[in-house]
Amino acid sequence: MAKQGSDDRTTHRFADAEVVAGTGGETHQVAGGDRPVLTTQQGVPVADDQNSLKVGARGPTLLEDFHLREKIFHFDHERIPERVVHARGYGAHGYFETYEPLTDLTKADLFRRKGEKTPAFVRFSTVAGNKGSADVARDVRGFAVKLYTKEGNWDLVGNNIPVFFIQDAIKFPDLIHAAKPEPDRGFPQAQTAHDNFWDFISLSPESMHMVMWIMSDRTIPRSFRFMEGFGVHTFRLVNAEGKSTYVKFHWKPKQGLQSVVWNEAVKLNGADPDFHRRDLWDAIGAGDYPEWELGIQTFDDAFADKFDFDILDATKIIPEEVIPVRKVGRLVLDRVVDNFFAETEQVAFCTQNVVPGIDFTNDPLLQGRNFSYLDTQLKRLGSPNFTHIPINAPKCPFHHFQQDGHMAMHNPKGRVNYEPNSWSDAPGPRESPDQGYRSLPVPEQGQKLRVRSETFADHYSQARQFYISQTEVEQAHIADALTFELSKAETPAIRARMVSHLLNIDNDLATKVAQGLGLREMPDPATAARPTRQDLNPSPALSILLNGPKSFAGRKVGALVTDGVDAALLSGLAASLEKEGAMLKLVAPHVGGVTDSEGTLHPADEKVDGGPSVLFDAVALLPSADGAALLAKHPAARDFVADAYAHRKFIAFVDAAAPLLAKAGVPEARDEGFVPLTSVKDCDGFVSRCRSLRYWDRGDALMG
Ligand code: HDD
Secondary structure: OOOOOOOOOHHHOOOOOEEEEOOOOOEEEEOOOOOOOOEOOOOOEOOOOOOOOEOOOOOOEOOOOHHHHHHHHHHHOOOOOOOOOOOOEEEEEEEEEEOOOOOOOOOOHHHOOOOOEEEEEEEEEEOOOOOOOOOOOOOOEEEEEEEEEOOEEEEEEEEOOOOOOOOOHHHHHHHHHHHOOOOOOOOOOOOOOOHHHHHHHHOOHHHHHHHHHHOOHHHOEOOHHHOOEEOOOOEEEEOOOOOEEEEEEEEEEOOOOOEOOHHHHHHHHHHOOOHHHHHHHHHHHOOOOOEEEEEEEEEOHHHHHHOOOOOOOOOOOOOOOOOOOEEEEEEEEEEEOOOHHHHHHOOOOOOOOOOOOEEOOOOHHHHHHHHHHHHHHHHHHOOHHHHHOOOOOOOOOOOOOOOOOOOOOOOOOOOOOOOOOOOOOOOOOOOOOOOOOOOOOOOOOOOOOOOOOHHHOOOOHHHHHHHHOOOHHHHHHHHHHHHHHHHHOOOHHHHHHHHHHHOOOOHHHHHHHHHHHOOOOOOOOOOOOOOOOOOOOOOHHHOOHHHOOOOOOOOEEEEEEOOOOOHHHHHHHHHHHHHHOOEEEEEEOOOOOEEOOOOOEEOOOEEHHHOOHHHOOEEEEEOOHHHHHHHHOOHHHHHHHHHHHHOOOOEEEOHHHHHHHHHOOOOOOOOOOEEEOOOOOHHHHHHHHHOOOOOHHHOOOOOO
8 A cells, every 4th residue: 555655564464454344245454553544546535445336236337436446547557668678677775885085087976985885776687588577587687786976876787798799779679679579479588599589690790709698607697696797888987187097897796606507597487487586685685785896997098099809899898817807896785675666667777877977988889878778768657757756866966947747746946947047036056167067078070971990890709718718617508508599590591600600719619519409511600800819818707617606605505304304404504504694495395394303393495396406506405214205206306306416516415315316316326516414513514515506527418
């Protein structure tokens, strides 16, 4: 129930609802105690919210029923258009804290004072799927940050990948049309594994660097908390003297990087389509606030001129080994939304929302984005007054003469609505040449041309650099992902065309994918505008596995338990995990829980059918002997074990679990990913094994 200006949630409690029988046999929930009386939007108290106004008990409904009409009318209009891209997202509040003044580089107010805390709202998203699609689709993740600075809102609207598919915004509608469901049939949903996408991509060599990223495990993150964010474009920092420095923005998760494996992603989307949003909600609710450090790579014209690639080309990175990332502050997410629609859905990011001290470059993708975002918010939120919505309004004072329009909520008083004016009693705001935003006076001249700069022409060298920077496991995942996706492309010519590009990136990769596809004949390499450079060094910063967490904090162990579970082991495991900052979740035959060896009841977090091992980072098999025999007959329990094994998770087990392991098809010779729990002292050892997240040596024959 809406109660203006109040966060009182007592109206949602059930306990004090009193259900009474009415005279005509109808029932009502009546106001009682401190429960407010239900009203219409006009504030008129409502006597009966269960029955519409009719002629007699079985007669027609009356048009006069203003309560019915208002209620249905409002319901009919509850939906707004979903975002044309990034429709599925999840947001949270927090703050950004500046480590040290950056006044030598920028006059941006938020970077002036050490320890300054700037309120922030972040929305993570997938790109292609609709609002109701599954969270762990293979897709780029949006990483949009709104910083409510003292000199206005700064939106850094980034992704979890530092490059993009295209170099010029004019190709964005084509790219998105090709990625979204095909227009005649309306599917596939939230996936790029179809002809249109790969047709477009295979005809766009500029996408090849991005293809390496999207086919890597970056597009199946384990959690929003465990992924990086990037501003992608080169921006400018401008200091008080008007000196400009180029900058690339990075968000580095303090929790380390982590992804799921593809077979896990597929199963996760069925087991919990809300996996990522639930993870963020749960972590913040548990006080385990995710943090990212803001990193900057800064450079000048001299570097830009000698760099191998064009700094205005959004399909290129500057390797961290070439320009190190300097950490300048941290972003902490410490509050979930109160209302999903009001905040996550209505938040409106615009790349053109910059503050004094931050400026744009001529990156043609960024320039086009600056047109698009304002426009799309008008369509989506329905009024130029979308800035009046609290989530979008600045938190600093603001004064302007923009007025009226649909749903105007800030309506200035008095006569003056223009400037300059000569009214002395209430003259209103004026511009400030000193404090106001000034665009960097970059000299620009040239002919009007529709061309792509020659300096944007190398499409393969950094794609190769990304590939050779991956560990063997990660390279195999890229080959598997390409094989999977291209196998879903029904047109053989599209598959072959993609392989012709891969030949320009890495011969082994092309060969693996060609074999995976069963290509009869290897195509010729695609004609390249520039030959692929073989001299770019691998960049370890590009690997997820080389940049994993140092601890198991923030992760979850799923323990399969039955009645008779060893009480000491269970509490020992819980204690070891708590010490690490990780969580223990109990999966049992019944959600009511299990009674341990000492007679204590432990409610379960999941019933075994609803709590597959894909939901957890590692598992513990702690059944009693009777329980193991029971679970061995249970298909969901066998899958729990078989999947944990196939996904190369660390598995703690008690001796009694042997029949379950056998039925799940686990070889009797246990590899080092298995940790026997013979006594409580083994629990710490298990947790420290879990820090490396997966036992990758488990054998190439396994899927994943
Ligand atoms: Fe975009 C949304 C990120 C290129 C046009 N974009 C959107 C969101 C993110 C990005 C994170 C979701 C914001 C939210 O959570 O509300 N977009 C990017 C990145 C790009 C990029 C990192 C390349 C570097 N986008 C891009 C181009 C165009 C757009 C080239 C158009 C020319 N993007 C939009 C949009 C969206 C959007 C249509 C849809 C919903 C919205 O803006 O608010 O304007």
